Amino acid sequence: VKNYGVTTETFDVNCSIWELVSSAVADWVHYDGDNANAIGLTSPGTWEAAIRLTPTELAPYDGANLTTIMWHQGYEANPDTDVYNPTVKIYAGGTSDHPGSLIYNETFGPTSGTGWYNFTLSTPITIDASQDLWISIEVDDPGSGYYPQGVDAGPAVDGKGDWLSMDGGATWDELQNYGLDYNWNIRAFVEGGVTTYELIYYDEQTVTNLAPGEERYVEFTWPATPGDYIINVKTLLPGDVDPSNDEKEINVTITPADIMPPTSWIVPSNIVNGILHLGVPVKIYARDEDSLWYEIHYKVDGIEGVGEHNKPVDLGTFSLGLHTIEYWAIDTLGNEEYPHHVVTFYVTPKDGVTPALDFDGYHEFIDGVWHISPDTKISFDENILARNGITSVYYGYHTEGGENVTEWMQYTGPFTMPSGYYHLLYYGIDKIGYHTPTVVIRIMVETSNPPETSIILDPAVPDGNNGWYISNVGVSFVASDGDSNHVTTYYSIDGKEWQQYTHPLTLGDGVHIIKYYSIDENGNKEAVKTKEIKVDIYAPVITVEKPKNYLYIFDREIIPLRKPVIIGSITIKASIEDPATSGIDKSTLYIDGTPRQTFESSIECIEWQWNEFSFGYHTIEIKAMDKAGNEAREEMEALFFNL
Incomplete structure (x- = not known):
């Protein structure tokens, strides 16, 4: 504190410290429960499963960030060899049954095996709670035997938890409309929020007898912890004519010492089991929350390398045989990850035999089991085997509950199986002598006839x-x-x-x-x-257009009467319609019960001229019948004078 005045003064000095407090959230937003089942297509195709988050669900997170998507991958026909490369799509806005604009599109993976997967978005999405947010997982589904998208046990949250599209997002429908009352196992992690400042420290000290031009230091002691703060110091002097220099305020960020190394991991994760299939790429990832940057170091079969700052390392694919990868990460301050990760694994061929499997005769895939008849022939397409480099196939089978194949047989041509429930096992030998993975499928050989x-x-x-x-x-x-x-x-x-x-x-x-x-x-x-x-339950409709209740003189309508009165000749007219289904079959005009003219089915308007000697009352009757046999009838009496 310095006295800029001309007289000795006493000053009161106070210190206020405000801490930055974030009303942060860190929640999983979702509709589903635990995984209970999985859904796939019956034939190959690309499709999307989506949940719709509305302003109701998003309101508590307005302004926060969507950073991670969690998804449950379902069943694969060959979990040891098959992988997916799911694509996360996020849409903003839209209607109650169709998403709006695509604002995020990123492919992750490969993923292999049933279970939950977390996808960290490369660019977080800021939540705008005034509009819908659709979160979709798109997969390339191989079809029968694959069920990539996990679901809970239901019931579905209507209009929100069970959307799907099978035409690239052009149209959307709900699982409920297919009789599947479930929610997708898709969840969104939202974090961040609004920040405020909270007063956490206040103290006052008095500086006495401070002479003009004299300066003294005032010390305030505060037990600081990591965080963001505003420190405000004021000097109070009654009657001060220049208070502009009486207050100082600074922003301070206190950070902990970075003593923790980064964390690294390898993908695919099942490589640690010692097996990698030919053609599957390997990547190393790392994360460090406390440092500006990190590097990934690695040794592949003894050859060392270093990745770029804050970027994963793509090691590509590996050749057949035994390999070793050692990897670790180091941050800005030299904190090194210990112990180093060491993975030793064999690269084996993919299953090139299953794509060649074929059935000739009754066969149907139901709930993971092939149902066939004793006459169904099982074969392996030689052209497909050749394209996959397979030179020979061996197979065997045992009954449900059996432990070992009774006899391995080399495939030489189509074969059948007796009635029963079996595990059929097979593998191939490729051109360089490698043994492909042994595949097991379940087969029910049925003898019963359909209903x-x-x-x-x-x-x-x-x-x-x-x-x-x-x-x-x-x-x-x-x-x-x-x-x-x-x-x-x-x-x-x-x-x-x-x-x-x-x-x-x-x-x-x-x-x-x-x-x-x-x-x-x-x-x-x-x-x-x-x-x-x-x-056809409805009869035709007959509308008599002439004569009506009028006086007619030589076929001309003169004046209305209570009944038709006709002088001279007249043309009888009527329209025939069948508003229902079968159509008109025929129409007949009667005079005094005697048929005078029959009209074919194609005629919808009948006309007949009566110009005969007559004096007195006569009955005009029209009957119409449709092709189903429904009959309609109209009758009238008229007074005729025609000499």
């Missing part, structure tokens, strides 16, 4: 003409299966979604196509059957 389903209609036969029903038709199904106690029947009407049959149906007006089949508890599925049912 037989009958359709029962009420009425049993059409009650109209030309195969048409002229009343509502009841429909029920009866399935029989001598080999199974439980049979389920499915049906589809007019191309709509397949439904499980539970109770009789009723068909109204229209031409209906019913498809149906049944499947038993062993997975034996009946071939789809088709039945056409034609229903």
Whole structure:
């Protein structure tokens, strides 16, 4: 403190310290529970699974950052060899059933094996809680036998937890609409938030008898800890004519000493098990929260290398045989990761045999099991084997619960298997003599026949003409299966979604196509059957246009009357319509019960001129019948004078 005045003074000095306090959040935002199942396509394709976070879910995190996506990878047909390269996509805005603009697109991986995976975004996304945020995982699904996207046990959070797209994001639908009431195992980690300052220290001291021009030091003691602070010091002197120099304020950041080394890891993670498949790339990653930069150091088969600052190291792919990788990371201050990581592994060929597997005869993949018949021939396509470098294949099998293959056989041509439940094992030998991984698949060889389903209609036969029903038709199904106690029947009407049959149906007006089949508890599925049912329950509509209740003189309408009165000849006109289904079959004009003219089905407007001697009342009648046999009738009485 310095006295800039001309008289000796006493000063009060106070010190205030404010700490930067962040109302930070660090939460996983999601709709799902624990993983319970997984979903995939029946044929190869690329598709997206997504969750929709609305302003309701995002409001507590407005201004925070989305930094990490967690995803549960599902089942793979060959978990030892198959890998995915999932793509994280993030969309902002949109509607309740379609995302808005794509704001993030990054491919991670490879991932291998069932379980949870964390994807750290290369660029965090700042949360704008005024609009939706869609988070999607896109995978290339090999199809049958693969279930890449994990789900919980449900129920689905409607409109939020179960979106999917199978056409590159053009259209979106919910799992619920496929009868799958689950939420995707997709979660978003949000961190950060709003910052404020909190007063954590205050003290006052008095400086007495400070002479003009004299300067003294005032000391305040504060137990500092790492963080961001504002330090404010004020001198108080009553009547000070120049207070501008009475206050000083500075911003201070206190950091802890960096004594911790970086952390490094290798991908794919299962390389530590000692096996890497040919063609799979290897990368080394590192992280250091306390330092400006780090370097990754490594030795591959004794040859040392160093990566660039703050960047992963891509070691590429490895040749067949035994390899060793030693790796570690060092930060700015020389903190070195100890002990070094050492991984020794064999590079083995990929499974080149499974793509060649083929079935000739009944075969269906159900819940991880191939269902075939004793007549189904199992083979390995020689052209595919040759493209994959496989020169010979060996196979064997044992029953469920058995431990060893009874006999390994070299494949020479298609073979069959007897009835039962088996584990079929096979492997290949490549051109340079390497043994490909042994693959195990489950096979159920069935002897039972599929169910037989009958359709029962009420009425049993059409009650109209030309195969048409002229009343509502009841429909029920009866399935029989001598080999199974439980049979389920499915049906589809007019191309709509397949439904499980539970109770009789009723068909109204229209031409209906019913498809149906049944499947038993062993997975034996009946071939789809088709039945056409034609229903027309409405009669034609007749509209008499002439004569009406008028006086007619020589076919000209003169004045209205209570009944038609006709002097001279007249042209009788009427329109015939069938607003329902089957169409007009024929129309007939009667005079006093005697048919005078029959008109073909294609005529919708009939005309007939009556110019005969008549005196007195006559009855005009028109009858129309559609092709189903529904009949309509119109009749009127008119007074005629025609001499």
